[in-house]
Amino acid sequence: MMDSNDDYFVDGEFQSCRRLEFEGRDNNIFPESNTIDENEVRDYEATVDITKNIEVIHGEIDDKLIPKVGMKFQTEDEAYDFYNAYAYRVGFSIRKSKGYKVKDGTMINRIFCCSCEGYREKNKKDINVKIHRAETRFGCLAKMKIDCHQIGKYQVVEFIAHHTHVTSSPNKSHLHRSHRKLTPTQSAEIDLADSCGIAPKASCDMMARGVGGRENLGFIPRDCRNYLRTRRTTQMRQGDAGGVFEYLQLMQLNDPFFFFLCYTSG
Template sequence: MVHVIIHDEAISKVSMEFETEEEAYNFYNTYAYNVGFSIRMSKGLKDKDGKMRDRTFCCSCEGSRGNDKRNVNVNSIVQKQGKYQVLEFIAEHNHVTSSPIKSHLHRSQRRLIVAQAAEIEMAEASGIAPKSSLELMARRASGRENLGFILDDCLNYIHTKRTIQMRARDTDAKMMEAYSNFGDVVCFDTTYRKNHDLAMLGKKPRTILTDQSAAMPKALEFRWPETYHRLCIWHMYQNAAKHLSSVFQKFLQFAPDFGDCIYEYEEEDEFINARNKMLERYDLKDNVWLHQQFKLKEKQALVYDRDVFCANMTTTQ
C-alpha cells in the first residue's frame, strides 16, 4: 500500500544506476518526500583512493529501536564501472509514515537557500521577529509547505550567525599579531570600525578582500597600488540574494549553477561559456545587475586568481 500513489519510475529498483552519490541521495529523498518520511546517510565504504565505493541510505528511524534490529526502508548503492548502482531496496517501515502533506517538516526535506538566509538576516537587522519573517516568506511562497524550512531552522541559522560574529570579535588581538608577523592577505570589512588599526601597522599586503564599497578601489589604488584587490564572495552572494531573489526561489538549480560560475572553472573560456549558458537557461540576458557584476569578474570569479596568493580566503566573514 506504500506505493499506491507513487509513479513506478520514482521508486528505487535493484540495478538502477546513478552518475553520483548525490544524485542517488536526491532520488531517494524525493521518494521519501512522496511517501512521508525522512532519510539519512548510513554506513559507507571508501576505496583506497578515498572515493565512496558503496553507501547505504535509510529511513531516519532505522536502527533507533534497540529491540528491533531489522533493516527497514533501506536503499543501498554500490559503485560499478564509474556509476552507482542500486544493490538493495527495502520498502517496508517498522513505523507509521506521515501524511505526504507533512513531508516538508522532515529534516532531510528542509534546507535554507542563499536568498532565504539573506532575507532572514535583513529581517533580523530591521528588528523583525523570526516568526513574523517566516510568516511573510510563507505567504509569498503560497504556504509553509513550499518554503523549504521551518522556524527551528531559522532560529538555528540566526544562532550560528551570532556565534560566528562573537568568535570573530574575540580574535581581534590574534588578528593584529598575525598581520604584524605575516601580512600577506587582509580581509577588510568596511562596516567594521577598527579597520584603521591595520593601516597603522605600516605593512602592505599582497592581497586584500573587501566588500563592494564604491570608495574602496580608488582608495586602494592610491594607498596600495601593488596589492591585488578581490571582492568578498559572501557579500557578493548577499547582493545576489537581493537582486535575484525571485530567481533563487523559482529555480532550485540556479544556486548551484551560480556557485559553479564563481568557484569551479579553471579556464576563462569555460567560465564565460558557463555564465552565458546560465543567462540563457534562466532568461537573465538582460539583467542589469548581472551585467554590472560581469565588469568585476576578475575580482570575483576564482578562475582569475588561480595564480594569486589568497591563503584560500574568499570572504571577509
C-alpha cells in the same frame, strides 16, 4: 478475532478461559504454542497494515520515481536526492548510513536508510532524567544501497520499501529533517529581516506567504532561529574580545554610571 474472558466449569472444576480464537486466520502464524500473546497479535496486525499502506502509496506514485534495483546514478549526491524525493512522497525522513571509501577518498558504496533505523542507545544517566525525549527510532529496515564497484557508476543493489512504523501524511512531509534546507537566497532574506528588527517567526510567515504556504518554504521557524544563532556565534568567535569591548563602550555611553575595567596580561 474474539477474546473470551468468561469463566466456566469442566468436570466439576472451576476453569478460567483466556484463549484467543481466530476466524479466517492461518493457524501456522504461531505454530509453537496454542497460547496466543495479544501483543504479538497486535504487532503482526500493525505490520500487515503498514505493508498495505506502502503498497497503496506506491500505487499513487509514478513508477519512475520509485527506487529499483539496477537504477544508475552519476554521483552519490544524485542518488541521495532521488531517494530523498521518494521519501518526501511516501512520508519519512532519510539519513546517510554506512559507507566504504578507498584511499583516494572515493565512496565505493553507501547505504541511505530511514531516519527511524536502529534503536537509541541506552544511557546510564537516564534514571536521573524526569522527562525523556520522545523515541524516534523503531528498528526500521527501509533502505537503499548503492555500489560502483563494477560499472563505475552508482547502481542500486538493494532496496527495501517496507517500514516498521506508520509514515506521515503528504501534507506533513515538509516537517521531516531531510526535507528541510535553507537556500542562500532564504538566508539573505532572513539576515535582512533580522537587521530590520523583524522576529524570526514573523519573517518565516512572510516568506511562507510568498511561496504559497509553509509546505513550500523548505524550512521551519526553528531552522531560522538556529541559523541566526549560528551566525551570531560565528561573528562572536571572529572578534569576540573586540565585540565585548564595543558592547561595554556602548553601555557606558548610554549609562553614565556604568563603568568597566580592562586587564591585560604581562
